[in-house]
Amino acid sequence: AQSVTQPDIHITVSEGASLELRCNYSYGATPYLFWYVQSPGQGLQLLLKYFSGDTLVQGIKGFEAEFKRSQSSFNLRKPSVHWSDAAEYFCAVGAVYKLTFGKGTLLTVNP
Amino acid sequence: DAGVTQSPTHLIKTRGQQVTLRCSPKSGHDTVSWYQQALGQGPQFIFQYYEEEERQRGNFPDRFSGHQFPNYSSELNVNALLLGDSALYLCASSRTGGEDEKLFFGSGTQLSVL
16 A cells, blocks of 8 residues: 655744755555645645656755655755745655645744 | 636534535646545545546545536535544546646635534
8 A cells, every 4th residue: 555654744944944854655666756735725736746757856936856766755855945935745646636645744934 | 717616615514414515627627536634634535536437536435425517527425424524625636638647726625524
């Protein structure tokens, strides 16, 4: 069965600092991996996805993620965080329609 | 261009009642998926509809059912509501076979069961 683990429930960073959100997955085949962001009262917005090819994936809003098969990881990174990045971030694995999500990491950004 | 729209935004029901949630997909999209997001959890896949048929289903009981209409809009029905059904219900749409298939999510319907 596929599963996603996001080890950090809550992360606080200062504005302008770098960010890395961790994601580990379990999947029987070559995974399709996704990162979504959810702001309060909003639906989920896709930041980036990995299907195949280059293991470093660029997304929207300056985010990137690196797929590491040997570590079953797909960590999300941003070199400089903005106050508007405060939100909840979800890693997901699976097909396009049927995704298994992690429990999310809440990001707080201090001024 | 409207994105995925869901109605109502909030709903309060009592145990044992039935509820219907509605979703209009993004223009040009033909596939609708439904997810349940309990408080403090990630979304869980309920089912997916394409060509008016349920194509895939997650681990949810038969109390959860759905429908897709010819205009691609969709309904989620939940019978015999339980307290544990309280959650944010998210609808997502996509265009099958599109160059860049991905899910677009609505803002959800917050269901409270008392």
